[in-house]
Amino acid sequence: MGKPPTDFIKSAINLISRSKLSVFGGIVISILSPVLFISILIDIQGVVQNPYFGFLIYLVLGPLFLIGLIFVLAGIFLSRGKENIGLFTFEYIEEQLSRPGRYSRIRRHILLTVSITIATVFIVGMVATTGFQYTETNEFCGLFCHQVMEPAYSSYQNSPHSRVSCVECHIGKSSEWLTKAKFSGAKQLLAVVLDSYPRPIIPPIQTLRPERQTCEECHRPEMFHGDKLHIKDRFLPDEKNTHVQTALLMKIGSGGYQGRKAQGIHWHVSEQHQVFYRHLDNAQEDITEVWLKNGGEKTHFNKTPDNIDSSKSTPGSGEVRQMDCMDCHNRPTHVFRSADEALDEKIMTGAIPRDIPYIKRQALEVITQHYDSVENARLGISKGITMWYKNSYPALFKRGTTPLDTAIKGIQQAYMENVFPEMNVQWGTYKDFIGHKNNTGCFRCHGGLHTSADGQMISNDCDSCHIILAENEPASSVLNLLKRLNK
Ligand code: HEC
Ligand code: HEC
Ligand code: HEC
Ligand code: HEC
Ligand code: HEC
Known part of the structure; x- marks a missing residue:
């Protein structure tokens, strides 16, 4: 007793020192192990908040460590030392077993191989999972490519969703999504390295657009009901900076549930029917066709030809999408104000x-x-x-x-x-589709330009969406109005 551990280390060193590759790998590992160990401990404790720290540990030191490990193993396998040991070959084992004196030696080798394998699996597993988790953090998404993500990250921090993580919205739950996200992420990292990313960053309609199901984990429009009072505070550009208010009764409506009919604004996302649309541009502002599917019934609305830019549109051009939350709530968290x-x-x-x-x-x-x-x-x-x-x-x-x-x-x-x-994000670069400023938002379809063959028009009636109780009236009078309504 007492002898085996030193013996074990000796034979490990012996084995490694047979090949230059292993020696090199061994040096890398011995330098990195204590550094990696201490860094991971510090990271778990949350002492260092800098996003580059996580990057250094999990995406630089971790993989370097793994490369060192691979070198050691490759060196052992490939080494043809004095005794020309093909370490894991059957002949070698057979030969060793047939000589009684050698028996203890092969036991040592087996022990060594098993423990190296266990350590490798453990370390590889740990570095891989922590590294993966790191790429899912808000620090990685929002701060690592600081300049690129600054508009998205700052706007996010000032929004009601600042405690929902980036990946919760941008990466769906299925594994197909995950691959899509990591591929797209790798492409983006490359674009940052090559400095070839677009300024401003374009909304991720094709790749990383949130799934409707994600929103519905927290919000369920079929459970919404009734109207919602929305008061907007404004200040006029006069000497007194007069405080005025606009009061709208928003017909929030409902997606319909258990026999209740879908109605109002959230009628669009009911299970009972689907709305599809064709848009010509990536910003989804230029909508040329809309389909409403209601059971077996299908209504097709076309934008009046005078209002279609024929240089951009040929029949069937553009993309068709099913309408979901993001077609109205495209700025739930990256809110850029005028x-x-x-x-x-x-x-x-x-x-x-x-x-x-x-x-x-x-x-x-x-x-x-x-x-x-x-x-x-x-x-x-x-x-x-x-x-x-x-x-x-x-x-x-x-x-x-x-x-x-x-x-x-x-x-x-x-x-x-x-x-x-x-x-290149200036005032108004990112448009909010929730209202109808400058004929975008709801008016992309409700602007009075989309009609069906039998003469129906997608409604343009102001009162179908909201009742305007007051518009830019002195704040005190709006308060009085509401008090009167309440009586
Ligand atoms: C509540 C859900 C939600 C969260 C949380 C969220 N995003 Fe987004 N993000 C969106 C939506 C919706 C869009 C616009 C999609 C569209 O227009 O098709 C978007 C767009 C973007 C864009 C494109 C630029 C733009 O403003 O359109 C970037 C970049 C982005 N997000 C990064 C992030 C980062 C980084 C985080 C975390 C710090 C984050 N997002 C958190 C929902 C979210
Ligand atoms: C993890 C939960 C969660 C997810 C996922 C989530 N939200 Fe929210 N959302 C919230 C919370 C919390 C609030 C704040 C409620 C409040 O302040 O009353 C909120 C507020 C909102 C509001 C009201 C904002 C306002 O200014 O009053 C809208 C609209 C909204 N979310 C839409 C969305 C959309 C669209 C998605 C999907 C892209 C989404 N949310 C995903 C939790 C979530
Ligand atoms: C046709 C456009 C449209 C669609 C589609 C839509 N919404 Fe809305 N939503 C609105 C408008 C408009 C409001 C009211 C905003 C306001 O008053 O500022 C609203 C309000 C909300 C609110 C706040 C409700 C409250 O009572 O404060 C939440 C949460 C919300 N929507 C979530 C969703 C989710 C989740 C989906 C997708 C399943 C969705 N919406 C689909 C237009 C839409
Ligand atoms: C992609 C096209 C499209 C967009 C964008 C859109 N709608 Fe609609 N909306 C429709 C269609 C189609 C109908 C059904 C025809 C109709 O009722 O005029 C409809 C119907 C409605 C109705 C009547 C629902 C009922 O009870 O019958 C309301 C309210 C409404 N939309 C509000 C909004 C609001 C608010 C927005 C913007 C936040 C918006 N819509 C954006 C296509 C759209
Ligand atoms: C398809 C639905 C829809 C129709 C039709 C519609 N609106 Fe709106 N309107 C909205 C939504 C959604 C908002 C945004 C509320 C918000 O910002 O939260 C809004 C906001 C407004 C505001 C407040 C703007 C502000 O920021 O101060 C006014 C005023 C207004 N609408 C007037 C009208 C008038 C007048 C008509 C008729 C010509 C009309 N709207 C038709 C959906 C509609």
């Missing part, structure tokens, strides 16, 4: 003090200038505001931090949350 809305939100929350005269108007003026970098935007905003108020309202400049300093910070924030000049 300049107007972004400033209204900051004024509403107090990040821009609303008692500074004309602050909405002046902020809108500086924030909509074109800047070629975030740094220049910050400078431009600060300079523009300071200069105008120095001339027009010098009394606002006192010692210490003034409300104007707070306002400048708020305006810069509004810019940085929505505009990413390095990625």
Whole structure:
């Protein structure tokens, strides 16, 4: 007793030292094992938050370690030492077994092989699973290619879905999805390395578009019911930055459930019928045909020919899709506001003090200038505001931090949350399809341009979607109106 472990190590070293390949692999492994072990421990404890740390461990050190291991094993297999041992060949084993004195030696070899195999399986398994898990984290998705993903990541952080992980939405549950995602991911990594990715990044309609089932794990439109009061706060560009409100009663409706009929806005996603559409462009803005399938019945709506750009459209061109949540909720988490809305939100929350005269108007003026970098935007905003108020309202400049300093910070924030000049994301680059600004969104089909052969038109009636209770009216009067309705 006591002898075997040292014996074991000796014979391991002996075996490895027979081939240069194994020696090289052995050196790589011995250097990396303690580093890898400690790094993984640190990572599990969550001490280091830097996204590159995970990348280094799981996608650089891990694979290097595996390569070292492969070298060691390959070296042992290929080595033709003095005794010309074909280690795992039957002849060798037979020969060894036939000589009684050699018996203990072959036992050592078997022990060695078994333990190396177990260690390999264990380590390979661990590096592979942790590495895989790492590519599923928000840090990897959102921060690793920092500049590329910044618009998607920042907008995500300011949305109601900031606790839903990227992969939960972008990668479906089936293994087919997973392969699709990893292939597409590998292609994207290559595009980042080659610096050939599009700026801005195009919405992932073909590859990584969320599945409807994903949304339905948390939201079930068939269970929705009734209307929803939606109040929008705005500030006018006048001296007082007058607070006005628009109040809409949204006909949220329902997808229909257990005998209840589908109705209202979520009628589109009912099980009882399907809506299909043909779009000519990748942005899905130019919809030329719509089909409604209702049991055996099929209604076909065509866009009036005068409104189709014939240079782009030949019969049957474009792509057909079934309508799902994302055709309206294309911005559930990557929410990019218009300049107007972004400033209204900051004024509403107090990040821009609303008692500074004309602050909405002046902020809108500086924030909509074109800047070629975030740094220049910050400078431009600060300079523009300071200069105008120095001339027009010098009394606002006192010692210490003034409300104007707070306002400048708020305006810069509004810019940085929505505009990413390095990625060519400007105001309005990504369109939200939930309403009908500039004839997109719902009006891609409900704009009064799509009719069937028997003269039906996809409804354009304002009241089918919402009842407008007030539009840009002083906030106090909207409150009174609601109180009256409540009586
Ligand atoms: C709640 C679901 C959801 C989550 C969570 C989510 N996304 Fe998205 N993402 C979407 C949808 C929907 C689109 C637009 C799809 C379309 O228009 O076809 C999109 C689009 C994108 C795009 C294309 C650019 C754009 O804005 O259209 C990128 C890049 C992206 N997501 C990255 C991410 C990253 C990185 C994360 C995590 C930090 C993330 N997403 C989390 C739903 C989600
Ligand atoms: C893991 C759960 C989860 C998933 C998956 C999810 N959501 Fe949500 N969603 C939430 C939560 C939580 C909220 C916030 C509810 C609130 O604030 O009242 C929310 C809010 C919303 C809202 C209301 C937003 C607002 O500003 O009021 C919409 C619309 C929405 N989600 C659509 C979607 C769509 C479309 C998908 C699929 C791409 C999706 N969600 C996937 C959990 C989820
Ligand atoms: C025809 C367009 C359309 C489709 C398709 C659609 N929605 Fe909506 N959804 C809307 C509109 C419009 C609203 C109201 C938004 C508002 O008031 O700002 C809404 C509201 C919601 C809300 C918030 C409800 C509330 O009471 O606050 C959730 C959650 C939601 N939708 C989830 C989904 C999911 C999940 C799907 C897919 C199964 C889906 N929607 C399909 C247009 C649509
Ligand atoms: C791809 C085309 C398409 C888009 C985009 C679309 N709809 Fe529709 N919608 C239809 C069709 C087709 C019908 C059925 C014909 C009709 O009722 O006019 C319909 C019907 C409706 C109805 C009546 C449902 C009922 O009870 O009969 C409402 C409400 C509605 N849509 C709201 C919206 C809203 C809100 C949006 C935008 C967020 C929207 N739709 C976007 C195609 C579309
Ligand atoms: C197919 C459904 C649909 C039809 C038809 C429709 N709207 Fe809308 N409308 C919407 C949705 C969805 C919103 C967005 C609510 C939101 O932003 O959350 C909206 C928003 C609005 C707003 C508020 C805009 C804002 O941001 O202040 C006004 C005003 C409005 N609609 C007026 C009209 C008028 C007037 C008509 C008739 C010509 C009409 N709408 C027809 C679906 C519709």
